[in-house]
Amino acid sequence: MGIVVPVGPGGTTELAAQLDALVRQTWRGSVSVVLSCNGAPVADVEAIVDATAWPSGWRTAVVDSSAVRGPAAARNAGWRSLDTELVLFCDADDVVSAAWIEAMVEGLAIAGVCTGPLRHDGLNERWMWRTVQQPWPIVRFGHLPHTTSANLGMRRSVLEQTGGFDPAFLAAEDIDLAWRATYLGYPTHFRPDAVVQYRLRRSVRALFRNHRHYARWDHLLVEKHRSHGASWQRGAVLRHVVATCWSVVCAPFGRRRLRIAAVRLGTLAGWLVR
Template sequence: MTETTPRVPSVAVVIPYGGGLDDLREQLTALAEQTWPHPYEVVISVNRGQPTPVHNLARHILPDHVTLTIADATDRPGCGHARNVGWRHTTADLILFCDTDDVVHPAWLTTMTHTLTEARIASGTLEYRKLNPPWKADLFDVFVDGLPVRFRHLPYGAGGNCGIRRDLLAELGGFDERLPYTEDVDLYWRAAYAGAATAYAADAVVHVRLRGSQRDLFRQRYRYGRDDIPLYQAHQPHGARVTATDMARELAAAVKSLVTAPLGARQRTRCAMRWGTLLGSAHGLLEKRPRAM
């Protein structure tokens, strides 16, 4: 009896691009050095800027066994939109997502692909020390034993370190573009409702590049906090909840960060992040926005 060799799944890596050729060069170099021994595809979904410089850079860096696709996503701003346009430009079985300004570990593609042979959706480890000063990296949680949980609800992963089977992504309709900053959390949770629990691939490491200034980090956290409100509203019927204790704890942490802000750059950065989240959430509560699905 002749044994048949299992078919190697086709894999595409989707990168939403909103500018920053130098960062993209570093990410593409990391993708070119992946340990995955089979051909794969890189889809760069251009959300801002011109596609020609992106194409020329990528074709210069990526080896011949990597298929390059440039997708035009300039019709609407947003990372979720760029990701949706990107994955719809490929027919690959497995879709992996990473961001322009991060750097994937050499084993990232192999680890994520192997994880998706058993799971339907997965996320990995976010690492902060390689691309950032140690004092700033220490402000961010590194989940080495599992995935984070929000709103006392379900685990979720980051959109910049995401792997998902194409059939599941199509079933879910992709990312909800009405959630410009929490669309990744929403996707993982909707996958769980569909019976696909998120697998944690610890060795699928992405080195994250943090925003440079305190103002940039404040703005980023403000947007996340603002988007938390429609995210919570959409998933409250499924079990997401926030208690009075949770809110009191967040307020106390923000006040403490304000008191300690004069002590140094680390404390000022923490203060900017805390108050960005708090004020963004307050804005979201006052703003009438259509609920996500």
């Protein structure tokens, strides 16, 4: 069983916490962990890996995937360097739960693609989030559920059939991959016990920029999957515009409302920039 952790520029800040969570897993089988450096200094990542007390029988490797920038390229380099049938993906700045590997392995015993919940209460202050857990499923563009690579497991055979992550995407590459796997007969399976604590952007400016970046790639996502049923839902877009306007009005009345406005404005700004 293999795990891929992409590490981008600045991604070493919380990496130690994620690796410490991985070594505390209830899973007792052998594991190969690949750290894919895509803009992060390889020497810095190697130092963090060397300082981690890995369980007996676990293997670790650090690969440099910076020749082609982007999360898709980083994850592709990671899973292609593995020889395992099961491949799990998580991010460098989050924290997986102790039963994460075990739950993912059980999920992939009956499915080709597996995901679990993202929780917001472990790494973020209460005022930073509206719901403890991201709901499942979130259906995007009237099509299929949103699947995130922050908490993703896939069989290697599915990765090979799909060709892996599309490097043309600098965001939404995980949604694109999960949708293409569904077309091949591998719908995403949800495991409620495969929990990942998700780290939110703390500053309003970073939150706005992050959601603007994500939304910019929605155009490519819809265009690529239009023939399979993805489309811009006029009603949903209109509701978002109205909700954005209201969130701006409410923004001065508290930190949480300001964050909501940043998220909605960032998404709208991203949609307006192709």
